[in-house]
Amino acid sequence: MTDKEITQPDNTLWRYWRGLGGWNFYFLLKFGLLWFGYLNFHPLPNLVFMAFLLMPIPSLRWHRWRHRIAIPIGIGLFYHDTWLPGVSSIISQGSQLAGFSAHYMLELTLRFINWQMIGTIFVLLVAYLFIAQWLRISVFTVAALVWLNLVNITGPAVSLLPATKQAAMVPETPATPATPAAPASNQPAANAPPTNENLNAYLNQFYGEEQSRATTFPASLPTDAQPFDVLIINICSLSWSDLDAVNLRNHPLWAKMDILFTNFNSATAYSGPAAIRLLRASCGQPAHKDLYQPASQQCYLFDNLAKLGFKQQLMLDHSGVFGDYLKNLQADGGLQAPLMSQANISHELTSFDGEPIYNDLQLLNQWLEQQKNEGNARTATFFNTIPLHDGNRFVGSNKSADYRPRAQMLLDQLNTFLDELEKSGRKVMVVFVPEHGAALAGDKMQMSGLRDIPSPSITHIPVGIKLVGMQAPHQGSPLEITAPSSYLALSELISRLVDGKAFTAASVNWQALTEGLPKTAAISENDNAIVIQYQGQPYIQLNGGDWVPYPH
Numbered sequence: 001m002t003d004k005e006i007t008q009p010d011n012t013l014w015r016y017w018r019g020l021g022g023w024n025f026y027f028l029l030k031f032g033l034l035w036f037g038y039l040n041f042h043p044l045p046n047l048v049f050m051a052f053l054l055m056p057i058p059s060l061r062w063h064r065w066r067h068r069i070a071i072p073i074g075i076g077l078f079y080h081d082t083w084l085p086g087v088s089s090i091i092s093q094g095s096q097l098a099g100f101s102a103h104y105m106l107e108l109t110l111r112f113i114n115w116q117m118i119g120t121i122f123v124l125l126v127a128y129l130f131i132a133q134w135l136r137i138s139v140f141t142v143a144a145l146v147w148l149n150l151v152n153i154t155g156p157a158v159s160l161l162p163a164t165k166q167a168a169m170v171p172e173t174p175a176t177p178a179t180p181a182a183p184a185s186n187q188p189a190a191n192a193p194p195t196n197e198n199l200n201a202y203l204n205q206f207y208g209e210e211q212s213r214a215t216t217f218p219a220s221l222p223t224d225a226q227p228f229d230v231l232i233i234n235i236c237s238l239s240w241s242d243l244d245a246v247n248l249r250n251h252p253l254w255a256k257m258d259i260l261f262t263n264f265n266s267a268t269a270y271s272g273p274a275a276i277r278l279l280r281a282s283c284g285q286p287a288h289k290d291l292y293q294p295a296s297q298q299c300y301l302f303d304n305l306a307k308l309g310f311k312q313q314l315m316l317d318h319s320g321v322f323g324d325y326l327k328n329l330q331a332d333g334g335l336q337a338p339l340m341s342q343a344n345i346s347h348e349l350t351s352f353d354g355e356p357i358y359n360d361l362q363l364l365n366q367w368l369e370q371q372k373n374e375g376n377a378r379t380a381t382f383f384n385t386i387p388l389h390d391g392n393r394f395v396g397s398n399k400s401a402d403y404r405p406r407a408q409m410l411l412d413q414l415n416t417f418l419d420e421l422e423k424s425g426r427k428v429m430v431v432f433v434p435e436h437g438a439a440l441a442g443d444k445m446q447m448s449g450l451r452d453i454p455s456p457s458i459t460h461i462p463v464g465i466k467l468v469g470m471q472a473p474h475q476g477s478p479l480e481i482t483a484p485s486s487y488l489a490l491s492e493l494i495s496r497l498v499d500g501k502a503f504t505a506a507s508v509n510w511q512a513l514t515e516g517l518p519k520t521a522a523i524s525e526n527d528n529a530i531v532i533q534y535q536g537q538p539y540i541q542l543n544g545g546d547w548v549p550y551p552h
Contacts, residue, residue: 017056018063019138025128026074027141029121030081037444037551039081040542043149049077050145054138083445083453083542188521190534199539199547203532206523210284213518214296215491217282217304217498226500228427228469229371230305230380233414234278236271237388238407239437241457246404246440253415257432257464259493259514260478264463265486265522266436269451272328273526274435275384279333281487282495288525292332300334301491305380308498312337313381315367317358318351325384335382340367349406352391360385361413368417371426378500385410388438390449403440418466427469427503431490434461444551445540454524454531455550456538465493472507479510484533486520493517 020027027050033039053070057063131137188205192198240262243249254260267285268274276291283299297303302312314337320326329335345363347356364383371379386392387410394401414432421428437458442448451458463485464478481489493514502508522533530541531550538550 017054019136020050020053020141021067021138023050023053023070023074024132024137024141025125026078027145028128028137029124030078031144032124038083040083040545040548041081041148042077042545043145043152045077045080047145047149049073050142054142194534194537194539194547196547199532199534199541202534203523203530206521206532207285207287210286210520213284213488214298215282215304215488215495217298217308217495221308221499224501225498226427226504227376227378228429228500228503229378230310230429230431230494231367232278232380232382232431232433234275234382234384235388235410235432235434236384236386237390237436237438238434239458239461241460242388242403242407242438242440243462246407248404248407248411251408251411251415253411253418253432254462254464255477256415256418257466257478258474258510259465259481261463261481261485261489263482263484264433264461264489265484265520265524266434266459266461267454267486267524269436269439269454269458269524269526271384271386271435272323272325275325275329276332277487278433278490279329279335279382281491284488285486285520285523288527295334301494302337302380302382303334304491305378305494305498308378310378310380311374313340313367313379314338315340315363315381315383316342317360317363317383317385317387319355320384322351322353322355329382337382340370348395348409349387349392349401350395351386352389352400357387357392359413360387360410361417364413364417365420368421368424368426371428372424384435390438403438418468421468425469427500428467429494429497430466430468431494432462432464432466433490434463437461452526453529453540453542454526456522456524456531456533459522459524459531463490467497467502470503470505470508472505474508474510479514481514481517483517483519484522485517488520489517 027046030039030041030046034041049070052073053066057066128137188202188209190202192201240249243251266274267277268288273288273291277285279301280286280291280295280299281301282304283296286295302310306312312335314329314335316326316339320329320339326339340363342358342363345358345366347358349357351357367381367383387406388403391400392406393399418430421430436451436454437460439446439449439451439455439458441457442450443455443457445453445455467473496513502513524531528543532539539547540550541547
């Protein structure tokens with residue numbers, strides 16, 4: 001046997017390099033989406049997939065079978081590279097999706113279709129087919145993907161996006177004098193480069209410090225304490241971004257507030273976790289997984305008030321069945337009050353799951369009449385309202401109602417109720433605190449209405465306090481608190497007012513009342529996504545993976 005005959009089999013295999021063919025367009029499309037921030041790109045899995053497609057196979061039949069096998073792999077990898085909810089998230093939400101009406105499910109499906117993007121992809125496909133006649137596109141594709149992997153190895157994942165200045169996605173608020181803020185000792189350090197290790201350390205430090213924070217309520221009220229009511233109105237789907245989108249930031253309701261938090265973080269984008277966080281406001285911010293574990297008894301806001309003689313009350317403008325919301329309030333939020341009656345209350349809206357949404361003004365007026373029967377008793381009421389939830393529709397219509405008329409109606413009703421409350425003469429601390437935003441605008445990561453990722457525009461919510469029935473009411477525009485805040489600040493403020501003396505005082509030092517409220521860094525978390533503000537910029541981690549800048 002000659003030397004040529006011996007070496008020939010070794011060289012034959014490398015004669016079957018066939019290139020990527022149509023898969024070039026697959027990768028080029030990903031590169032384009034990555035450049036504009038539409039992908040959570042994973043370089044190494046894509047490089048492995050490319051190697052699988054390029055590996056020379058002499059048999060043409062097996063080569064064709066490889067392409068058939070690659071189709072489902074490529075689809076799965078493409079989905080993995082998107083910002084869409086993970087499979088585990090979809091499965092966990094499956095029971096809730098089953099409760100959506102058929103019309104709402106169809107509407108959500110149609111929202112996923114971006115005709116502008118489909119048109120752009122078609123143009124790029126035609127351009128690719130034209131250029132591929134003269135250029136070997138595979139060479140460019142392989143070089144680009146190798147470069148992306150080298151960048152990922154030599155630096156943080158943040159380098160995969162264009163080097164543009166990333167600004168925090170928080171709507172601007174009017175420039176007004178800020179309330180004196182608490183010392184920064186409770187804020188985790190944010191002075192290291194934004195690498196994965198440093199961002200993880202920042203997050204761990206935050207949760208470690210939050211475990212030691214709690215509101216100290218008095219053991220008992222003084223003999224000269226004044227009775228009053230605490231009414232917490234928990235509004236579903238309302239953020240500063242939503243108000244700006246429908247031009248309702250300047251609604252008269254906000255001008256009536258005594259105190260307005262303009263930099264408040266809801267820490268989540270879903271209703272159940274938001275309610276639990278609010279009801280556990282008397283302790284520092286826990287991680288999402290800890291919300292469904294027993295907490296220290298001092299964490300439960302309504303339990304702290306009950307120990308001081310405040311009777312617990314619960315009011316909803318819905319049944320509380322969807323998503324086991326009512327059960328979450330009781331089991332994880334520590335709220336054991338029975339649901340107040342909804343009998344004889346009308347409704348103009350039907351929810352996304354087909355149930356009635358009761359008139360909020362009528363419910364609040366019914367609550368006010370009941371409080372009058374309570375005399376001078378102290379009460380603490382939790383009221384959850386959902387007219388602004390995505391997919392709600394007016395009675396008699398199968399189409400989702402526009403957000404603006406629903407928001408206008410709700411804010412008008414709350415504004416009217418404050419007027420009625422003032423006329424009643426009853427002393428009430430009213431706290432307006434949304435659950436989260438509605439994601440009206442949407443962004444590159446999530447379409448409008450989707451809240452699987454707690455983006456800054458969803459979790460940055462307006463929180464207002466109004467003390468009704470004061471002898472010396474606050475004058476002028478609301479006192480704005482611009483420091484980064486969350487639920488612990490609300491609990492602290494309530495604890496400072498719990499003796500009710502502010503209602504009968506000849507004057508109130510509002511600056512002293514709000515001075516030194518706890519600050520909380522803007523960190524938000526859903527089941528599979530964490531978003532943090534670090535050095536003024538938002539970063540996101542999905543499913544425990546690498547941190548990347550939140551795309552704009």
